Amino acid sequence: MSGTAALSLTGRALVVVENCIRHLAAPAANLLVSFIVIRGSSAELWGRFAVDLIVVNLGIHLLAWGNKEYLLRAMSTDRGSAPTLWQSSLVTRSVGLPLIVLAIVGLGIDPGLIPWLIGWTLVGFVYQSFDVVVLLEHRFRLAIAAELVGLATTGGMLLGRLDRLDEAAVVAAWVVGLTVKTTVLAVGLAPMLRGRDRGRFDLRHLRDTLPFVLLALAGLLQSRVDLYAMALLADPGAIGRYQVTIGLYIALQAIAAFIQMPFVGELYENSDERSHTAADRLAILGAGIVAVGSPVMWVVLNRVYGFGFGWPVFLLGGLMAIPIYRYVPRIYLLYKHHRERTVIVINLTGAALNFALALLLIPRWSILGGLAAAALSQWFILGCYELVVRGGRAGAASTTTRLRREGDET
Numbered sequence: 264m265s266g267t268a269a270l271s272l273t274g275r276a277l278v279v280v281e282n283c284i285r286h287l288a289a290p291a292a293n294l295l296v297s298f299i300v301i302r303g304s305s306a307e308l309w310g311r312f313a314v315d316l317i318v319v320n321l322g323i324h325l326l327a328w329g330n331k332e333y334l335l336r337a338m339s340t341d342r343g344s345a346p347t348l349w350q351s352s353l354v355t356r357s358v359g360l361p362l363i364v365l366a367i368v369g370l371g372i373d374p375g376l377i378p379w380l381i382g383w384t385l386v387g388f389v390y391q392s393f394d395v396v397v398l399l400e401h402r403f404r405l406a407i408a409a410e411l412v413g414l415a416t417t418g419g420m421l422l423g424r425l426d427r428l429d430e431a432a433v434v435a436a437w438v439v440g441l442t443v444k445t446t447v448l449a450v451g452l453a454p455m456l457r458g459r460d461r462g463r464f465d466l467r468h469l470r471d472t473l474p475f476v477l478l479a480l481a482g483l484l485q486s487r488v489d490l491y492a493m494a495l496l497a498d499p500g501a502i503g504r505y506q507v508t509i510g511l512y513i514a515l516q517a518i519a520a521f522i523q524m525p526f527v528g529e530l531y532e533n534s535d536e537r538s539h540t541a542a543d544r545l546a547i548l549g550a551g552i553v554a555v556g557s558p559v560m561w562v563v564l565n566r567v568y569g570f571g572f573g574w575p576v577f578l579l580g581g582l583m584a585i586p587i588y589r590y591v592p593r594i595y596l597l598y599k600h601h602r603e604r605t606v607i608v609i610n611l612t613g614a615a616l617n618f619a620l621a622l623l624l625i626p627r628w629s630i631l632g633g634l635a636a637a638a639l640s641q642w643f644i645l646g647c648y649e650l651v652v653r654g655g656r657a658g659a660a661s662t663t664t665r666l667r668r669e670g671d672e673t
Contacts (some may be wrong), residue, residue: 331394
């Protein structure tokens with residue numbers, strides 16, 4: 264597997280651009296599908312589908328069991344065993360599939376949708392497992408191609424029955440498109456996933472990845488819990504509009520991770536001061552990205568979707584997107600020193616604050632309330648990371664010494 268250390272400046276820039284396109288392709292495809300459904304039918308139909316999306320994606324996220332962050336670290340330090348590590352992770356995590364299937368059946372969902380949702384979960388489980396390989400091997404073009412083929416499949420199925428769209432048709436089109444793009448990735452990545460030793464069930468993998476499970480769950484909750492609250496409290500039309508809106512701003516946030524992720528290996532190897540410099544630079548870049556992206560958001564939401572939002576929506580959305588650019592390098596600095604527990608506590612606290620604020624504000628201000636809750640919780644999280652990291656640099660002890668000491672104690 265190739266690293267980034269030997270790349271020229273141009274090569275590194277190309278890696279960042281391709282990774283950004285790869286990650287943005289998925290939310291862009293989702294937005295196009297939502298546009299077809301909302302314009303072809305209604306925001307209410309998209310809102311009902313969004314609830315299915317929340318349920319299945321939560322199940323897939325739990326099945327991921329922290330494999331991405333764990334395998335990023337494990338496969339980066341032992342490249343020769345990477346295929347076996349990946350296979351063992353897939354086999355081991357599959358034990359959770361029956362539990363997720365039982366949960367779907369027990370939720371009281373329309374019986375006609377249950378087979379589709381189970382299939383969606385199975386295929387999604389495999390699809391998300393490829394993410395770490397795409398990242399480490401820099402197979403971003405393959406991932407982009409898979410996304411485009413999947414989008415063409417889903418979009419074609421929806422457009423083919425635009426005059427008679429219903430929830431079942433949207434779910435079916437989504438699952439078939441996901442299956443197509445998963446197949447493209449499986450074929451393209453197959454040579455890289457064959458090792459001398461076959462993967463096998465490994466109970467230690469479940470134990471060793473547990474901190475990353477909690478990290479991933481905490482991250483999911485702190486970024487999505489306002490959407491969950493909206494699904495509980497709002498009508499389908501508001502849910503549909505909010506899901507599109509928050510999805511756009513999460514995509515804007517995600518650019519921070521897209522820029523950082525190809526160089527995580529270097530972040531682990533370099534001095535802590537390089538991490539602080541990266542945080543400063545990424546924060547400045549993030550402010551510029553949000554400033555440029557906000558007018559684009561206005562055009563998409565008001566002109567393309569026809570939502571007719573006022574300026575407070577875009578102000579709150581921008582405020583929500585900025586903090587992550589500052590704290591993403593902080594997270595990887597804490598990972599470097601094995602302070603996963605600190606990240607879990609901060610993210611879960613932020614998620615709890617987000618949910619509490621959402622429950623308070625959504626009944627009063629609907630979409631504005633959800634965005635306000637998300638923005639306030641993001642700035643709270645940033646403040647927590649700054650206190651932790653800056654606190655580690657105070658006094659005679661250096662950041663490295665203090666962080667390593669806590670890592671040893673953990």
